Amino acid sequence: MREPDFAGVFAGAGVTGWLYACDLDSGREVGHGADAGVPTASVFKVPLLVEFARRADDGLLDPTEQLTVPARGRTEGPTGIAAMLDDVTMSLRDLAYLMIAVSDNGAADALMARIGFDAVNAMLAGFGLHGTVVRQDCQDFTDSMAEDAGHGWPYLDPEDIARLRVLDPERTNRSTPREMARLFGLIWRDEAASAESCAWMRTVLGLQVWPHRLATGFPYDDVDVSGKTGTMPTLRNEAGVVEYPDGGRYAVAVFTRSFSPALNQPRADAVIGTAARMAVDHLRR
Template sequence: MEVLHQKIQAILAQYTGRSGIVIINQNTGARLELHPDMVFPAASMIKVPIMIEVMRQAAAGLIDLDETLEITSQVQTGGAGILKELRSGVTMTVRELVTLMIILSDNTATNILIDLVGMNSINATITSLGLRSTVLRRKMMDFEAAKAGKENYTSAADLAHLFASIASSSLALPPTHSALMLDILKRQQVRDKLPFYLPEEIIIAHKTGTLPGAEHDAGILFVPGGSYIICVLTADLAANYEGLQLVANIGKTIYDYIS
């Protein structure tokens, strides 16, 4: 991957800020890593381990994916998503909330799920998975907690491990739950980063994240003959549009290299 490494370095040289990148060829195990253990504000990438904990508790019979929960005005929160726009009293199943949390990065759905499975349980599962830099310390849009220093964090290495585990169904979950997670990730609606320049027919199961000065995207790219784990995290950007361009250009460069 030396040629790819040089091309990505050339892209990074055009932008300000810092970045963490991990690319893994799932067939050969070949890896490209740039600052894999650098810690970043997680933004919505933290929703991937939340989804895993929901599936773990569902598989253990602690919760039911088809249980319905009410969306009240007390839990509706701002930022990304659609639930904040709906009337109070709408009900959604846990399965639907997980789907919205991932494909639309819905913050209301995320906070409801954090309450359902528990922040401590999510962090315990994060630890049990061997993630060294990932932690959930606050709910979505909790600016007071953020001001108090309670930020959510992750790294490209941690996310690469998560997505590789999802791709290989090695999370000690029933096949149905592993397949459900992969299916939801494949239905991602936010496509302004890694898949932006990719052909429409190319499948990528991924999750994005955005904060002021930070743009992230990570997931599993499916190509003829195999798949690649790709994780790109950025922070300290001069402007977010630069992060969008950077990650999109890296996605195109990786795809062109593979092709």
């Protein structure tokens, strides 16, 4: 069967794109640059979520433990506790929820401080995901962009963007479309952690509030889309799972880089859903 023209669809939206999709039950797959190393942006929060769940399973942390994240020194961002003005106290698992559902940078960094990069990377290596590495948290993203550009995001010109380490997979958090989809497959098959913890992760990933990327390709009440977005200057990503009422389950990871530095690019967001739908339709034929 002829594969879809992913390159043409991405180019028509003004982006370069990389994609991998697989049927979680049959193993059928389709890809476009599936093994290319790409910056993950906030998609790195999924490996952090998995390691959080595994440590809870092993009794290394209590997910109900209350943690106070002070306003002073907290990682900033547009959502969740990152946008709040006062000290916040909540459970570790509620921080994990905010990290995924609204991509809360403050919650993510509070959890990373507790869990550590070494633990996350050891988990990834243990699953054979050697192309996926987490070396920066959200504060590191912000600090490195300010250092590289001489000022902060979002006011970046093309010369600034060319200097950003957060866009270089060799110097920031990285993965491949295939490996990120594989990690979602481990969650959906109860292989990433205990069955109970995997069910909880599936619930949390299903509560992500952003409907403008992967979900746009599946505008149906009976099709469930769960996932995690990632955004940096010129980068728009999402990885997740699409579930059909007939039981079909498809892990999909789409990473893009736009030709333009503009912040508002609806076509670049929507092409993630378009390409994902093309891939899933191909697998379902």
